[in-house]
Amino acid sequence: MNGAVNLPLDLGELRVTASGGSLLRRSVLPSGVRILSEQVPGSQSATVGFWVAVGSRDEQPETYGSTHFLEHLLFKGTPERTALDIAVSFDAVGGEHNAMTAKEYTCYYAKVRDIDLPMAVAVLADMFTSSVLESTEFESERGVILEELAMADDDPSDVVSERLFEAVFGAHPLARPIGGSPASIGAVGRDAVWEHYRANYRPQDLVVTVAGAVDHDELVAGITAALGTAGWDLSIAGAPVERRHAASALIERGSARTIVDRPTEQANLLLGVQGLAASDERRPVITILNSVLGGGMSSRLFQEVREKRGLAYSVYSFAAGYSDTGIMGLYAGCSPKRAADVAELMLGEFRRLAADGITDEELDRARGQLGGSSALALEDSDARMTRLGRSELTFGEFSDLDETLRRLAAVTTTQVQELAAELVARPLSVAAVGSLDESIFDGLDDEPAAA
Missing domain, CATH: 3.30.830.10 (Metalloenzyme, LuxS/M16 peptidase-like)
Known part of the structure; x- marks a missing residue:
């Protein structure tokens, strides 16, 4: 490479050799799904992530904490897999799987041996597209998240970090805690979280990234097949969602x-x-x-x-x-x-x-x-x-x-x-x-x- 490589949303295919001999490839499907891979020489494992550019700052007042709530719920089952099935899929091959919610994005990821990458892609695609958010599981996970918030509130380093963001960013959405509050989690309903899910987990929102032992063409074929099996019609044309506006925000300090x-x-x-x-x-x-x-x-x-x-x-x-x-x-x-x-x-x-x-x-x-x-x-x-x-x-x-x-x-x-x-x-x-x-x-x- 000679300088940074631009990633325009209207560029369908990209292939670049990066430092260390790794091969960077990117495909933008007609539906707007973006797939990026970095093939690393000598790797025998791979990490795959399914991303959306939706985080805690994007929530409406009545759904504060719903992005993190949804992250939990996507592990609770689909029409094809129970929560136990999802867990067993990765445990049975010695893999790792988890998710992270941030202020501006959410990612569901797994790390597996190269031979198990097709399985990881299939399971994550099923979770991402087809979670059912079953009512009983919803209420059970509400309790889990309330316990998670209580654990964080018992940690002074977590508390002081949240207070600093509130003090520096004031009324800006970045000031809000990622997990919401006990009050907002206790009040949010399944329908609100379901609407948040359906509104933001679409082909044009999805970015899939894989690094390690990966063949890009096989990856694209596997993702296309998995999303098709889940019922997504990838033949419908759609442009990727625009990136966030990068102009500096005018923010008034919350408190001294x-x-x-x-x-x-x-x-x-x-x-x-x-x-x-x-x-x-x-x-x-x-x-x-x-x-x-x-x-x-x-x-x-x-x-x-x-x-x-x-x-x-x-x-x-x-x-x-x-x-x-x-x-x-x-x-x-x-x-x-x-x-x-x-x-x-x-x-x-x-x-x-x-x-x-x-x-x-x-x-x-x-x-x-x-x-x-x-x-x-x-x-x-x-x-x-x-x-x-x-x-x-x-x-x-x-x-x-x-x-x-x-x-x-x-x-x-x-x-x-x-x-x-x-x-x-x-x-x-x-x-x-x-x-x-x-x-x-x-x-x-x-x-x-x-x-």
Whole structure:
């Protein structure tokens, strides 16, 4: 490859050799179904994912949490297979199968040996197209999800993460928890979830990605047969659904502080600002910035908060991008009585990076860390399958490892400093869970941000 490969929705066939000799192929069927594969030399297994670009941000008020609810229900049976049949299909071959619901997409996936890939495709296709959402199973799974929400609510790190998204994104749909709330899950009815299913699981919505030991032509034939068996008429012409609008959203911060008072031994603390959208051309820059600030044991946050002062065991930063916005966050778990000190230290390191920039040594180290971790991740077909899915749904382009390394190599210290200054000047939100008084954070952002 020479640069990223564009994935226009009106391009029917694509064939490209990527770094490491893997073969990328893409087919867009007349019905709008998109199929992408990455054949990896030497692989003896494959990971397959069935994707839709529908996540928690797409729900209506009366169906909050229904996307995640539906993810559970698709494992509960079809006219051809019971829930046990689905589970046995993968257990009997030593395979793995699961699903993930995110804010902007849902994926049902499985990892199997190469000889079992046709079975995995057939089962996932049956689940995706023909789940019955039987009433008894619906009510049973409602209880399971309520228990899942209760488990998350018992985890302070989960709670503080949800509160930070609410604080940073305010009334924007990205602020909502993916799983909904106990009230919304308790209230949603089967008919509402069924309508959500039928409205969003159509040929034009479906993206299938496979990475590992896969023959693309056999894959397309298998998917076509499986979808046809399920009753989908793939001869009806249909264009793939348009990707999300990538223009930056105008978002008003929800709150400056959100404190959840709980008698925990440790305070869980997050500081956050709005970050960059997934399509922003500065994504390599924020990746370098995050690595230097809090991306590893040599990062500034780790060295300053943990190694030098011993104030936290876990301390890091993160950057997540969505179609129209993003978030940059700094996390630490610490003694409640030191929470204010830790917050000031973390914000101080962020500001220092914005004011003084990073060194050439830090830039080189970040490039090495990110390049190496990217290469290691691609040893796993799960990561390659996910890369294909996000390339198709979110980015509209595919970047192999060589292109990723090229983009990282193009980042300069000046770009990192300029972006840090831009981010640190944005409204700051603080979220915390623990035995804390909100007043301990008074004045945290009084210091003028570096320009």
